[in-house]
Amino acid sequence: MGLILVAAVALPLAGAVLTWWLRRSGVGVAAAALALAAVALLPAARGPGWWHRVDYPWAPSIKLDFALTVDGVSWPLALLTALLGLLCCIHNARTGPPVLTALLLAVQGASTAVFLADNLILFFIAFEAVLLPMWAVVYRYGDPATRRHAAAKFALFTVAGSLLMATGLFAAAADTGTASLAQIIAAGGVDRDLSLAVFTLLALGFAVKAPLWPLHSWLPDAHTAAPTVGSVLLAGVLLKLGTYGLIRVAGGLAPDGAAEAAGALGVLAAIGIIVASLVCLGQGEIKRLIAYSSVGHMGFVVLAFATGTEAGVRAALFANLAHGLITPLLFFLAGALKDRTRTGLLAELGGLRLAAPALAGLLGFASLASLGLPGLAGFWGEAFTVYAAVERGGAWFALAAAAALGAFLTAAYLLRMLKHVSHGPPAPAVEGVAGTSRTEIALWSPLVAATLALGLAPGPLLDLFATGVL
């Protein structure tokens, strides 16, 4: 099984190189499909705790091993990455240039390596490896008006975050004498005196990536400028690197520090939820609105993690994954809408319900899922977040109230968006747009199906999280 772990990381990377070399997107799609198959095979023959493990020494003097492992926390995220990678590659193979496919695969491979890394140095290197291809996606294939600025901002924010995170990782590795994530978690993290410093450094790094208010300002720019596939991977995969890092790595390496910093983290998360919702209420551009809604959703994840309770951490993991399904779907739909109408301004849209009913229906579905309608995936994570915060009592009650208010505002702005886009008489830009093609439906259906499945039966995923090592 170790070989499959390696394959899950190596296949997308090899696919990226081959696609670049041969300039054929088909190769990339094949590699992404194989990678998805490899990740899907991982639960077979699994043991308790960590399922499988490989470990090859690479550079012992800097504690770097090529060590991969997987468990109930990282596997769903790896699967999500592989799924979104495949969908993006297929989407791009129809219309986009092969080099973009290669870049997407590079992002996918590096992100998978982040989720599966068991060595802190490897984790850092994989984290850094995401930066350049994603920068290139935004810079090379983004919206001509804003891409340069957005790409530069993305790169600088990310590298600042990841280097601060690296400092925290290295401090933890020096303190515990090992760079193995599993071993450090098993040992209960770093020394108590160092814990808060390590957690602060790690949390700063991951908060940039997640992103947590007030370090989020790169995200709306990057999302708005990025091409559709870029936005999908940003929302579905890159943000997850931040939250996964926060929950697994920062929480695992410095549990004492996490407990000490919980209040600050919770307050920032609650502010983030409210601020993002208010910004969304006044937002006039659809991709920017979805981007800001991500800031709010990630606020829920961070708030749930900050409560530190078992229910809270599971809510965080669940909300994280649900966001990874719903927001990419929203970006796919927004991309399809912008391709057809050549505008993303809410003021210029309207009446999509009449012009393209299937597209409007899907947009409605995704919006309802995103605002947390019971029965869809978005509901459980956010409901449990509020529950976990209430359970802590005291001042946390205020944060729970803020989160609940945020959820209400989320419903308000998403319904406002639907009102502008779908209802009313068809706007000139919307009139006569093409309906959804069969390929598009096929492309989006896995996300729709997963959103429904998780919404109707959250139990299996929650049980899977419970088997994870935290």
Next chain:
Amino acid sequence: MESQSIDHAALLPLYLAAATAAVALFAGRAAKAATMIGLAASGAAAIWLAAGPTRRTFAVDDWFSFTADETAMGLAALFAALTLLVAAISGRTESEYLFLLAVSAAGGITLASSRDLITLIVAVETLTVPLYVLVARPGRDGAEAGVTFLIASITASATALMGAALLYSAAGTVHFAGLAPALAEAHTGLVAAGTALLLGGLAFKLAAAPLHSWAPLVLERAPLPIATYLASASKLGGAIAVIWVVHFGLAAGAGAEAGLVLAVLAVASIAVGNIGALVQRRTVGLLAWSGIAHAGYVLAPLAALSTASGRENPAAAASAALAYAVFFVLLEAGAFASLTAVRDDGGRIDELGGLWRAAPGPATVLLISVIGLAGLPPALAGTFAKVAILEWLASAALWMAIVVVAGAVVGLAYYLRLARTVLLGEGARARPRFTVAVLAAGLVLAAASLAPGLVLEFTSMSQ
């Protein structure tokens, strides 16, 4: 008085380099071939010695002036290889040029083995003096570069010598092995002044602030192959000189003073270099200014000696600094060599626009080098360099790690600009030259990226 026996085998790389210089001067047309063969032989001898047991020679009691251990011989081989690269990308040259280059290489090869202040300073001077002539191209600009380099270098040498003299007067010996116990009991003011002057003077070779301002001016005006040498081999010499003095001489007896001086130098270099590079419009200017920042990163691990936790493990500080220096000069050599391959002079950055399409080979090496200097994957050589110093600083001096991080973030801004110009810009025309040399440089970078152990093993120092 009985003369002691000398272990001539330990000196073999030096003999070969010196003989190469002599042969090159008289070989006429065959000078280039002779130089390259001689340097390759010198490098091979160094690798052979590195594989064998440690040899020491020129002893005063237990203190040796010359040590041919794995680290020293690895560095000697690196000096030979870098000089070989410079000779290869020099095009058609006169025998005097090659003579001077080989003499300089001999200085570098000696430097790595030196274990006393006199040998070290003589080696640094041997490395530097030939460059006075080499940096000066015919014409006014060349003369300006030559004079600037000459004056800056002599000032720095005098400063370093003064520092060495003060340390000698404080400790009563010039041997590194003798300095350690003696300095701990010597007059504090004398030690502090000697340390500051010696390190300040040697940091000139590394182009660390505050003695940095010669570097952009000289690199821009010197011929590109010589700029390659200045940015790689010569900087490696500066790094080795500083690391050797600190690690073997000062860490035990005057670690706190040295750490403090180096902390000032490192922070100043990182700040000045990055801000300077940010406003550069010329390729060589950008690499030169960012090189100043990198000099700061080389010194940063040693600066951790200013803290108590840093002084507990001085060998780790020296290893981190040396590993960074080696990765850094490899990347610099790659960047300058690939630039030499496509241009006669440095030129503006936008003149490299679209080089990726015009000359894919050199452009790839240039991109790997530039991304490596920014410390990002897939150019892992640079990432490993950053990991090496941050790992040490995270455990020894967290504030210094934050300074390095801040510098690296600024660094990304200008490296990314250069990289995207090469990749996506337009307008470059190039007829690539020196394909084999640039390819070799690229292969070395790829090897260091895949198997960092090659570098990290021989740069790890024990006391």
